[in-house]
Amino acid sequence: MSCLKLTASTIVIAAVSATAAAARDQVQIAGSSTVLPYAAIVAEAFGENFDFPTPVVESGGSSAGLKKFCEGVGEGTIDVANASRRIKDAEVAKCAENGVTDIIEVRIGYDGIVFASDINGNAFEFTPEDWYRALSDTIVVDGEVVANTVTMWNEVNPDLPAQEIQAFIPGTKHGTREVFEDKMILAGCEAVGDYDVFFEANGGDKKAAQKQCINLRTDGRTVDIDGDYTETLARIESNKDGIGVFGLAFYENNTNLLQVATMSGVVPSTETISTGEYPVSRPLFFYVKAAHIGVIPGLKEYAEFFVSEEIAGPDGPLAEYGLVADPELEATQAAVSNENNM
Amino acid sequence: MSDATRHSAPRTSLYTLSPLTKRRNATEKRFKVYGLIAISIGILALLVLLTSIFSNGRSAFMQTYVTLDVLLPAEKLDKNGNRDIEEMKAVSTFGYAPLITNALISRLDEIGFATDLKKKEIGAIVSKEAAAQLRNFVLANPDSLDTTVTFEFLAGGRIDGYMKGRVDHESAALDNKVSPEQLDIVDALIETGSLEKRFNWAFLTAPDASGQRPEAAGLGVAFLGSLYMMVVVLFLALPVGVAASIYLEEFSKQSRLTDIIEVNISNLAAVPSIVYGILGLAIFINFAGLPQSAPIVGGLVLTLMTLPTIIISTRASLKSVPPSIRDAALGVGASKMQTVFHHVLPLAAPGILTGTIIGLAQALGETAPLLLIGMVAFVREYPAGPPEGFFDPASALPVQVYNWTQRADPAFVERASGAIIVLLIFLILMNAVAVLLRRRFERRW
Numbered sequence: 001m002s003c004l005k006l007t008a009s010t011i012v013i014a015a016v017s018a019t020a021a022a023a024r025d026q027v028q029i030a031g032s033s034t035v036l037p038y039a040a041i042v043a044e045a046f047g048e049n050f051d052f053p054t055p056v057v058e059s060g061g062s063s064a065g066l067k068k069f070c071e072g073v074g075e076g077t078i079d080v081a082n083a084s085r086r087i088k089d090a091e092v093a094k095c096a097e098n099g100v101t102d103i104i105e106v107r108i109g110y111d112g113i114v115f116a117s118d119i120n121g122n123a124f125e126f127t128p129e130d131w132y133r134a135l136s137d138t139i140v141v142d143g144e145v146v147a148n149t150v151t152m153w154n155e156v157n158p159d160l161p162a163q164e165i166q167a168f169i170p171g172t173k174h175g176t177r178e179v180f181e182d183k184m185i186l187a188g189c190e191a192v193g194d195y196d197v198f199f200e201a202n203g204g205d206k207k208a209a210q211k212q213c214i215n216l217r218t219d220g221r222t223v224d225i226d227g228d229y230t231e232t233l234a235r236i237e238s239n240k241d242g243i244g245v246f247g248l249a250f251y252e253n254n255t256n257l258l259q260v261a262t263m264s265g266v267v268p269s270t271e272t273i274s275t276g277e278y279p280v281s282r283p284l285f286f287y288v289k290a291a292h293i294g295v296i297p298g299l300k301e302y303a304e305f306f307v308s309e310e311i312a313g314p315d316g317p318l319a320e321y322g323l324v325a326d327p328e329l330e331a332t333q334a335a336v337s338n339e340n341n342m
Numbered sequence: 343m344s345d346a347t348r349h350s351a352p353r354t355s356l357y358t359l360s361p362l363t364k365r366r367n368a369t370e371k372r373f374k375v376y377g378l379i380a381i382s383i384g385i386l387a388l389l390v391l392l393t394s395i396f397s398n399g400r401s402a403f404m405q406t407y408v409t410l411d412v413l414l415p416a417e418k419l420d421k422n423g424n425r426d427i428e429e430m431k432a433v434s435t436f437g438y439a440p441l442i443t444n445a446l447i448s449r450l451d452e453i454g455f456a457t458d459l460k461k462k463e464i465g466a467i468v469s470k471e472a473a474a475q476l477r478n479f480v481l482a483n484p485d486s487l488d489t490t491v492t493f494e495f496l497a498g499g500r501i502d503g504y505m506k507g508r509v510d511h512e513s514a515a516l517d518n519k520v521s522p523e524q525l526d527i528v529d530a531l532i533e534t535g536s537l538e539k540r541f542n543w544a545f546l547t548a549p550d551a552s553g554q555r556p557e558a559a560g561l562g563v564a565f566l567g568s569l570y571m572m573v574v575v576l577f578l579a580l581p582v583g584v585a586a587s588i589y590l591e592e593f594s595k596q597s598r599l600t601d602i603i604e605v606n607i608s609n610l611a612a613v614p615s616i617v618y619g620i621l622g623l624a625i626f627i628n629f630a631g632l633p634q635s636a637p638i639v640g641g642l643v644l645t646l647m648t649l650p651t652i653i654i655s656t657r658a659s660l661k662s663v664p665p666s667i668r669d670a671a672l673g674v675g676a677s678k679m680q681t682v683f684h685h686v687l688p689l690a691a692p693g694i695l696t697g698t699i700i701g702l703a704q705a706l707g708e709t710a711p712l713l714l715i716g717m718v719a720f721v722r723e724y725p726a727g728p729p730e731g732f733f734d735p736a737s738a739l740p741v742q743v744y745n746w747t748q749r750a751d752p753a754f755v756e757r758a759s760g761a762i763i764v765l766l767i768f769l770i771l772m773n774a775v776a777v778l779l780r781r782r783f784e785r786r787w
Contacts, residue, residue, distance in 0.1 A: 026723065026735065029632060030716070037750065040552040040720045047722055048474040049434045054722040056635050056735045059748075060713075076631055119516065228748045253553075253750040256513040310436050317470070321554055 014232055015170055022148055027299050031065025031082030032175060033228065034247060035284050038318050039104045042306045045317065050289035051304070052298030055080075059267050066287070066339075070095035073291045079299050081287045083112065083173035091341070102290030102341045106303060106331055108312055110324035112248035112273040113280040116258040118240045122161035128279070130157045132188025134165050135222050137215040140194045145201060148217050168235045168244040171226035179282045180245055181214040187279070189213035206250035233257065248273070251324025263301045270314075273324040281324065292341055395759050395766075401506040402760025405542035405557065406497035408468055408531065412445040416487040425484045435473035438480075439465065442472050442495065455530045458521050467524055467531075469496035471551065471558040496544075497537060499556040499753040501528055505539045508752070545760060549722040550742065556753035559746070561761055563721050566734030567637050568706060570725065574641025574732065575648055575705050580698055582645075584651035591660040592651075592682050611650035618647045619711030627715060634716035635735035637725065643711045650702040655697025659690040666721060692783035699776040703769050709740040717741055738764045 033271060034141040036059040047054030058065075062083040069081035070091060087105070096105065115126060133139060133156045139148045153160040170176040195213055195320045202208040213226055216222050225232045225244075233242040233254060243261070248268055251260055263279055272278040286306070293300045305311060307329060312318050326332060352361060416423060418437065420430050436599060443465035450457065450464070457464070472495035479493070481488060500520035503509035511522045531537035582622050588761075594600050604745045611682025622643035648727070663686050671681040712718055718741045725734035737745070746758035 026714075027554060030719075030737075033748070036720070037553040041554055043720065044555075044722060045435065046551045048477070049431075050752075051431075056716075056723075057720040058635070058716055058718065060718075076627065076634070078634070229750060230748060247750075250750040252518050254752065255519070256517040257752075308433070317554060 009271070020120075025297055026053040027080065027296055027302050028058075028078040029055055029080040029082060029286075030058040030068050031080075031286070032062040032084040032284070033059040034084040034175065035082035035108070035286065037249065037321060038108065039286070039306075041317055041321060042302070042311055043180060043309065046298075046302055046305050050301060052251060052301065055298070055302055057082075061173060061274040067094075069287060069289065070098055070100055072098040073100055075296070077289070079139065079289050079292045079296050080303070083285045083287065084282065085178065086283070086285060087342075091269055094158050097121040100289060102293070104288040104290055104303070104336065104339055105342050106286050106288065106336055107326055107328075108306060108323065109318065109326045109329075110273055110281045111284050112245050112268045112278060112322075112324060113176060113183075113282070114248050114268045114271075115243055115260065115263065116236075116246050116251050117243045118236055119257055119259050121240055121259070122163050122239065123161060123259060124153070124243065125265065126160075126261050127157075127191075127264050128184045128188035129192050130160065130188070130262060131184045132186075132194070132213070133157070134168060135169075135216050136185060136189065136194075136213065137217045138212060140192075140197045143197065145197065146277050151221070164241045165221045166239060166242045167222040168225050168232045169222055170232075170240050170245055173226060175282075176245065176247070183280045183282075183307060184215045185216070186210060198293050211328065227341050247322065248324070252322045270319060270322070270324045274314075274327060283326075284323070288336075290341055293339065297334060299338075299340070304333070307332050307336055309333075349608070357441075387685055387744050395762050399757055399759025399761075399763045401508075402545055402610075402756045402763075403542050404506065404539050405544065406502040406505045406537060406539045407494045408446075408497050408537050409492065410442065410445040410468075410536070411490050411492050412441055412476065413490045414441065414476075414487050419480055420484070420487055420591065421728070425487070427484060430481060430484065433477070435477050437471075438473040438476045442468050443478060449536060450527065450530070451532045453530060455527065457523060457527060459527070463521065463524060464527065466498055466520075467496050467501055467566050470555050471496050471555050496555075496557045497528075498753060501525075501537075502539075502557050502579055503753055504528060506756075507535075507582065508756075516743045521740050542698060545757075546639050546764070549724060550720060550737070550745070551722070552720070553754075554749055556749070556751045556757060559757055561739065561742055561752070561764060562725055563740040564739045566725055566731070566739045566760075567640070567717065567721075568738045569730070570637035570732055570736065571641040571644055571738060572702055572706060573728070574638060574704060575644050578642070578645040579648045579701065583698075584596070584656055584694060587653045587656035587660060588682060588687070591657050603726050607650050607653055611654060614710070615647055615708050616713070617711040618643050619714035621646065622711060623714045633735075635721065637717075637736050638716045638732040640712050640717050640736075640738065641732070642707060643715060644705040646675075647706050647708065647711060647746070651701040652694075652698055656690070656698070658692045659693025660686060662693065663689045675772050677755050689785065694780050696776045696780045699772050699779070703772040703776075706768060706772070707765065709738070709744055712738055712741055718744065720745070739768075 003186045013028040018270040029043070036057060039057045043055040043057050046052070047193065052214040062085055065081040066083060066087060068078050087103070091105070095101070100148040111272060115124070130153070134150060134153065136148055138145050150156055151163055151165060153165055154162045156165070166261050195209055199206065202212065223235070225235065229246050232246060236244050237257070246258070248270070251258055266272050268278045273281045288299065288303050309329065310316055312323070312325060312329060316325070319325045351564035401487070412509055419433050422429055445463055446464055447461070448470060471590045476493065479491070490610050497505070498511050501524070502519065504525055509517070509520060511525055514520045514522045528537060545560050545567065547562045549557040549559060549563045550560070590600060590603065598661065622639060626639045626642050627634060667685050667689065668681050671685045676684065709718065717737055719735070719737060721735050723735065725736045743761045743765065745756045746761065
């Protein structure tokens with residue numbers, strides 16, 4: 001049967017490939033689920049205002065998107081990869097190996113990462129130190145490295161309310177997790193001085209000390225959410241003590257259900273993130289395959305439209321949805337129209 | 343001797359139960375109770391599922407519309423004044439949006455409603471989709487410039503939520519995307535009849551929309567994508583599956599090879615569907631060069647997935663045709679081929695169709711294999727008519743459900759549940775047809 005099936009499918013493929021020779025006329029995009037809503041807004045507006053068809057936007061994560069992007073050049077490969085982090089050197093090398101040498105990097109703006117809890121619960125004013133002390137696997141007490149056993153937020157910091165520690169944080173497949181570890185846990189670890197102790201204890205190994213900082217406890221006080229923010233929200237609705245990690249845009253859409261915590265005294269908003277006052281944010285990118293410009297109709301126009309003032313500017317629909325506009329947008333616009341490669 | 347046996351077996355009445363019979367009856371009763379409990383748990387779970395889906399999704403079939411008279415000033419929309427469509431295209435939807443806001447403000451003046459909200463906040467009552475609707479109208483009717491035209495626009499997602507009871511003044515006070523003052527305007531508009539809720543055909547026909555306009559999102563593209571895939575599956579899986587089963591059942595000799603094939607078919611029927619997605623990506627897209635996100639690839643992948651189901655059910659229904667039919671046909675001189683096609687196949691047809699429909703229903707609800715071939719995507723462009731449309735990007739009904747559950751705006755919750763209702767209705771229809779066919783045409787021997 002398998003043999004028969006294979007022959008049958010080969011015949012079918014042969015039949016359909018013959019008719020499929022027509023050129024692809026719409027832009028294909030894949031990548032980060034954080035960038036997806038923005039890309040969808042731009043794609044929609046692009047389809048409405050240009051004669052080109054609306055681009056097709058897939059999600060699946062930054063790494064998956066960049067992997068697809070680097071598969072090669074040609075109509076069978078995607079044109080744009082969305083990413084919530086900068087492309088890695090290893091990925092650039094992989095791209096080059098497959099013939100994708102000219103890549104245009106476009107930074108579209110910044111995404112804030114906020115900490116929010118149930119609207120009717122306690123209000124929180126956090127610092128990275130609090131989160132490190134609450135969630136790290138091991139902490140330093142009187143110079144000794146001990147396992148973390150705190151259960152209440154006010155044990156971490158007497159100024160915080162007496163509420164059980166229960167955190168819903170992004171799972172490791174999310175780009176957000178890396179930012180959370182870097183800007184919260186590691187920053188808190190360094191701020192309270194535990195990093196130096198770990199550094200000594202690990203015999204001067206920087207990597208190992210950092211790793212010890214960001215190793216989170218596994219006793220159920222912190223839960224990895226591998227799904228989307230909708231899942232995090234559902235968890236908080238069922239467990240009112242929970243505090244979740246969200247993107248600013250998601251929070252902005254659900255302000256009637258969530259209250260946001262301040263970080264080091266700063267309330268997260270597009271303004272405080274763009275000035276850099278609010279510490280937990282990261283840039284968002286998309287990458288364009290330069291070899292496809294001129295081959296796939298509308299590709300360059302899409303990239304230019306994305307970073308245009310009326311879309312990505314501080315008064316555009318992206319900022320309205322929760323993207324923090326890039327103060328250096330003009331430089332990005334110039335880079336896109338000149339097709340500056342990385 | 344006969345006396346002895348008569349005495350050794352105690353006389354029992356059929357009216358009084360022996361302890362053994364009592365025990366057996368009790369066991370039977372217990373088993374019936376277990377069965378009832380099992381069934382009621384199942385029914386309860388189904389009821390909970392259906393109520394939650396229907397209570398969430400019912401509202402997706404209604405939508406709020408605002409009726410406004412919009413003035414279309416030529417000096418803004420056609421600066422050169424020569425009604426050249428290409429030149430008029432230079433004005434983007436961002437240029438059209440203020441016209442709608444102005445129309446709403448003048449409507450509020452008309453009904454004498456005073457508000458100190460900013461222009462932008464008043465404009466937010468109407469969906470962002472409205473600007474595109476207006477632009478398309480003007481580009482299609484350039485003569486309408488400098489006249490006032492009455493339009494029906496979608497209301498914004500939060501306003502729609504207010505009409506459906508999802509948003510109220512209390513929650514609006516906390517909500518960044520809507521304010522109680524905007525709701526006051528809505529109340530005034532309802533009173534004057536400019537704003538009303540009615541049946542939402544667009545939910546079934548419109549394409550998907552971005553996270554900023556949940557009110558405009560519909561199932562149109564997903565619907566076509568699913569339809570195209572089902573056509574591909576039907577036209578590939580049915581002939582291939584039936585031919586394979588007829589050969590295996592009627593012509594091939596029982597050998598080690600056919601045994602291996604048989605085991606493999608049963609195995610394939612149980613393979614997780616994502617595996618077919620991986621296969622599809624490798625063969626159809628990477629090797630054969632078929633386009634991504636296209637229904638043809640989805641259809642081919644789902645064909646591979648459905649084939650084992652169809653083959654197994656076809657073989658079962660061929661097997662259920664009694665050998666006497668074949669013997670009789672062969673006896674009056676029919677060839678083997680004639681026996682199968684004139685006599686066995688027609689008798690097995692109801693069973694084959696039932697199996698095919700169940701296989702199709704299974705394929706209709708499948709998302710996992712589509713994930714890898716790029717159909718789990720934001721697609722707004724309708725695929726063209728067949729046959730070119732098979733190669734255009736499209737999504738599918740279950741994919742749309744999956745996509746909508748991930749969106750941040752709470753208005754997508756009702757859309758996702760609404761899409762589930764549509765999908766369920768299709769599945770029920772297909773399965774009902776399968777049951778009907780079986781009842782009506784199946785012959786018992």
